[in-house]
Amino acid sequence: MKHYTSINDIDNLEEWIVDAKAIKKNPLEHRKLGKNKTLGLLFFNSSLRTRLSTQKAALNLGMNPIVMNVSNDSWGIEFGDGTVMDGTTAEHIKEAAAVVSQYCDIIAVRAFPTLTDKAKDESEEVLNAFKKYATVPIVNMESATAHPLQGLTDALTISEYAKKERPKVVLTWAPHVKALPHAVGNSFAQVMQKMDVDFVITNPEGYDLNPEITRDVPVLHNQEEAMKNADFVYAKNWSSYENYGQILETNKSWMITKSLLGNAKFMHCLPVRRNVVVEDAVLDSDSSLVIQQANNRTFAAQLVLKKLLETL
Numbered sequence: 507m508k509h510y511t512s513i514n515d516i517d518n519l520e521e522w523i524v525d526a527k528a529i530k531k532n533p534l535e536h537r538k539l540g541k542n543k544t545l546g547l548l549f550f551n552s553s554l555r556t557r558l559s560t561q562k563a564a565l566n567l568g569m570n571p572i573v574m575n576v577s578n579d580s581w582g583i584e585f586g587d588g589t590v591m592d593g594t595t596a597e598h599i600k601e602a603a604a605v606v607s608q609y610c611d612i613i614a615v616r617a618f619p620t621l622t623d624k625a626k627d628e629s630e631e632v633l634n635a636f637k638k639y640a641t642v643p644i645v646n647m648e649s650a651t652a653h654p655l656q657g658l659t660d661a662l663t664i665s666e667y668a669k670k671e672r673p674k675v676v677l678t679w680a681p682h683v684k685a686l687p688h689a690v691g692n693s694f695a696q697v698m699q700k701m702d703v704d705f706v707i708t709n710p711e712g713y714d715l716n717p718e719i720t721r722d723v724p725v726l727h728n729q730e731e732a733m734k735n736a737d738f739v740y741a742k743n744w745s746s747y748e749n750y751g752q753i754l755e756t757n758k759s760w761m762i763t764k765s766l767l768g769n770a771k772f773m774h775c776l777p778v779r780r781n782v783v784v785e786d787a788v789l790d791s792d793s794s795l796v797i798q799q800a801n802n803r804t805f806a807a808q809l810v811l812k813k814l815l816e817t818l
């Protein structure tokens with residue numbers, strides 16, 4: 507593996523989950539692997555979990571993490587090729603990525619979508635520019651279309667809490683006040699297709715995710731029907747893909763309640779808006795796995811960093 511930028515970079519999910527569980531049991535076992543190696547974390551957007559858990563993962567491997575809030579603290583970066591840079595951007599990605607590669611052995615990047623320019627978002631302009639112009643491995647810490655560290659975490663969490671073979675997993679759209687990206691839903695849908703689970707997606711009409719990602723997964727527009735006998739319910743808001751980045755009419759009844767959840771475990775990547783996406787009674791109950799998921803972010807990141815360190 508040269509980079510970790512997509513769920514497609516996981517060659518054998520079952521093996522990866524076994525390895526992640528071993529790391530979780532003994533997080534300091536490989537603390538010499540990353541000695542004198544530097545992880546650069548570049549954030550174009552806000553983060554709590556990714557920023558801290560990825561640093562924690564690096565520290566557990568003996569690496570030195572260095573973090574930069576690129577949007578606020580660095581020069582404006584130009585991504586266009588051949589641009590006359592007489593506007594607001596002061597530095598081109600060609601230099602920026604090459605320079606950061608001088609200081610870092612692995613570079614991790616967070617860059618959200620515009621949600622206004624579908625072609626630009628689908629081209630993964632920022633992430634792919636780092637892949638092209640950096641000379642070290644790139645880790646995706648949530649890009650325009652994917653959040654593969656989260657997806658790996660979610661597969662690990664489901665594997666830990668599954669009480670039967672082939673549990674039923676439901677990815678449900680939930681209401682929100684803002685237009686949100688598709689990245690988390692996309693990576694969850696992709697990783698569930700690699701796992702031995704009975705997987706369905708439910709969302710209101712007009713909110714179907716990219717069919718190239720959901721492929722043959724059943725997409726139901728009746729949430730109650732979809733959630734029947736679920737073992738895991740993964741809630742997430744996303745804006746319309748078809749009417750790109752739009753908030754269509756929002757049906758508040760799609761909020762996850764205790765009665766809707768039934769006996770299923772509740773999952774969400776966080777941060778979550780209480781009593782908009784999911785009611786307090788769910789988050790404050792034993793049915794919620796959100797904190798366990800957040801904990802697993804460290805071990806998923808650690809597995810990815812370990813695999814990349816082994817290639818250096």
Ligand SMILES: NCCC[C@H](NC(=O)CCC(=O)O)C(=O)O
Pocket residue numbers: 648684686687688689690743775776777779
């Ligand atoms: N990294 C986890 C999710 C990040 C982002 N959520 C958000 O922007 C929520 C913002 C808010 O609730 O205001 C998303 O949906 O992709």
Ligand SMILES: NC(=O)OP(=O)(O)O
Pocket residue numbers: 552553554555556557648656775776777
């Ligand atoms: N789940 C997740 O990626 O959280 P942050 O946005 O806080 O990093």
